[in-house]
Amino acid sequence: MQRRHFLQALQAGLGLGALAATGIARAAQAGTGQSGADTYRLFHSALRRDPALAVYAGVEGSQQGQAVVEGRLPADLRGAFYRNGPGRFELGGERYRHWFDGDGFVQRWYIDGGRVTHRGRFVDTRKFVDESAAGQFLYPAFGTHVARRGFRDNDSMNAANTNLLPFGGKLYALWEGGSATEIDPDTLATGGIKTWRNDLQAMPFSAHPKIAPDGTLWNFGALPGSDRLALYRIGRDGSVLQAGMIELPKLALLHDFAVSERHLIFVVPPYDIRDDSELSLAERHIWAGSGSQARPTRVVVVAKDTLAVRRVFDLPPRMVFHFGNAWDEAGGAVTHFDLVLHDGDELAALGHVMEGVREPNRPAAHRAVRVTLDYASGRAATATLLDGAEFPRVMPQVVGQRHRRLAVLSSDRRNQSLALDTVNVVNVDTGQADSWRFGAGWRVEEHVLVPRQGARTELDGYLVGVAQDTAKGASVLTVFDAARVSAGPLALARLPYRTPHCFHGNFLAA
Numbered sequence: 001m002q003r004r005h006f007l008q009a010l011q012a013g014l015g016l017g018a019l020a021a022t023g024i025a026r027a028a029q030a031g032t033g034q035s036g037a038d039t040y041r042l043f044h045s046a047l048r049r050d051p052a053l054a055v056y057a058g059v060e061g062s063q064q065g066q067a068v069v070e071g072r073l074p075a076d077l078r079g080a081f082y083r084n085g086p087g088r089f090e091l092g093g094e095r096y097r098h099w100f101d102g103d104g105f106v107q108r109w110y111i112d113g114g115r116v117t118h119r120g121r122f123v124d125t126r127k128f129v130d131e132s133a134a135g136q137f138l139y140p141a142f143g144t145h146v147a148r149r150g151f152r153d154n155d156s157m158n159a160a161n162t163n164l165l166p167f168g169g170k171l172y173a174l175w176e177g178g179s180a181t182e183i184d185p186d187t188l189a190t191g192g193i194k195t196w197r198n199d200l201q202a203m204p205f206s207a208h209p210k211i212a213p214d215g216t217l218w219n220f221g222a223l224p225g226s227d228r229l230a231l232y233r234i235g236r237d238g239s240v241l242q243a244g245m246i247e248l249p250k251l252a253l254l255h256d257f258a259v260s261e262r263h264l265i266f267v268v269p270p271y272d273i274r275d276d277s278e279l280s281l282a283e284r285h286i287w288a289g290s291g292s293q294a295r296p297t298r299v300v301v302v303a304k305d306t307l308a309v310r311r312v313f314d315l316p317p318r319m320v321f322h323f324g325n326a327w328d329e330a331g332g333a334v335t336h337f338d339l340v341l342h343d344g345d346e347l348a349a350l351g352h353v354m355e356g357v358r359e360p361n362r363p364a365a366h367r368a369v370r371v372t373l374d375y376a377s378g379r380a381a382t383a384t385l386l387d388g389a390e391f392p393r394v395m396p397q398v399v400g401q402r403h404r405r406l407a408v409l410s411s412d413r414r415n416q417s418l419a420l421d422t423v424n425v426v427n428v429d430t431g432q433a434d435s436w437r438f439g440a441g442w443r444v445e446e447h448v449l450v451p452r453q454g455a456r457t458e459l460d461g462y463l464v465g466v467a468q469d470t471a472k473g474a475s476v477l478t479v480f481d482a483a484r485v486s487a488g489p490l491a492l493a494r495l496p497y498r499t500p501h502c503f504h505g506n507f508l509a510a
């Protein structure tokens with residue numbers, strides 16, 4: 001890999017590079033104010049009728065508090081549960097048009113001695129600081145076209161809102177379009193942009209890195225519209241062990257991937273990228289998976305040792321955000337992985353919640369699926385694990401290895417609107433689910449599997465997450481025995497306030 005290639009990719013940026021030169025000129029005629037104000041009015045009108053929509057409302061300032069514990073917290077569960085999600089959607093009377101656009105609000109739930117304390121604050125990104133000072137949105141967001149101010153690079157737009165990852169003794173707020181942002185593990189104060197190597201400055205670094213059991217980190221950076229995909233392997237000390245760039249025609253949004261012992265597995269949904277700098281990046285993604293010209297979803301397998309494409313498989317056209325895990329069999333002749341496949345263009349559907357429109361619940365439209373790739377035949381076989389699923393996770397010690405359990409949320413069929421209300425640990429060999437439904441008025445966020453010290457099996461540990469009690473306007477930390485989810489939570493730790501709904505997080509044992 002020659003370093004100049006990274007610099008070329010950087011110029012392309014998120015496919016938004018063309019805006020950079022014209023952003024200042026366009027600022028005077030920024031026609032986005034109207035739609036942002038319309039979205040604001042629609043949402044607040046809907047929120048008055050439906051208070052549960054508060055999970056899509058923002059917060060102001062920072063939060064700090066003590067939770068009231070119901071049940072009993074396990075004595076051997078000690079540490080920080082770090083989480084991240086969008087916390088500011090509105091400024092100057094305008095509201096973002098997509099859930100992914102809000103500024104990052106990082107949180108730390110600390111569990112120790114039967115007590116739970118909580119802290120949350122906004123990440124002081126350059127974007128957050130500039131826009132707070134201006135009292136209005138200035139820079140383009142993923143799903144909202146804003147062009148009031150020109151920008152220097154991808155990090156000018158960095159919302160740092162997707163994941164909060166402990167790695168190598170440090171803590172990073174992640175956003176897939178630009179750099180990781182260093183965060184103080186105790187105070188959550190913002191350190192600054194992390195540059196892994198000088199030539200990688202402001203490169204996209206996805207919010208879903210995979211940390212192998214040996215402590216090294218694999219990640220990618222997607223450049224929709226540039227047809228290039230950056231790959232990284234980073235050591236525990238922060239050094240770049242491998243970096244590469246592969247050409248991938250028709251590359252669209254890539255949000256997550258899976259890592260096996262020998263392979264990196266990417267799934268590319270069929271989108272065309274419209275070349276229109278008046279639109280946001282989300283709006284420029286045109287679904288190409290239906291009609292007579294429908295294209296397949298591609299599974300692109302990259303060999304870890306060479307960072308070259310080994311094989312491309314076709315799946316029926318589906319959208320994907322999240323993966324569980326991958327593992328190789330038969331000396332690398334077969335790879336298995338699990339992920340959640342969505343019917344159709346989920347990117348557009350996710351935008352409507354910002355207007356206060358609840359999506360109908362269609363459990364068959366988003367399924368956890370196991371895929372088996374056979375390199376000799378070129379065939380990809382799929383088997384459904386669970387309907388209505390999202391946010392898959394596995395135990396950290398099985399990343400890239402044979403795994404047997406998948407933690408995943410789901411939306412019960414009794415639920416009228418698309419709100420995840422059930423936690424599950426699924427046996428990926430049989431599809432059998434061990435489940436607990438929180439019930440009406442609850443909105444469940446991603447749950448993670450936390451091993452007990454010296455755990456021998458994937459069931460030897462806890463399932464830890466956050467659930468929003470929308471009837472009471474309160475956020476609750478949840479702890480289940482990973483082997484007995486259907487027995488209900490071991491403990492619930494209830495805050496006296498509501499925290500922003502997070503996308504992703506990770507537990508760091510004390």
Ligand SMILES: [Fe+2]
Nearest residue numbers: 255322503504
């Ligand atoms: Fe994600």
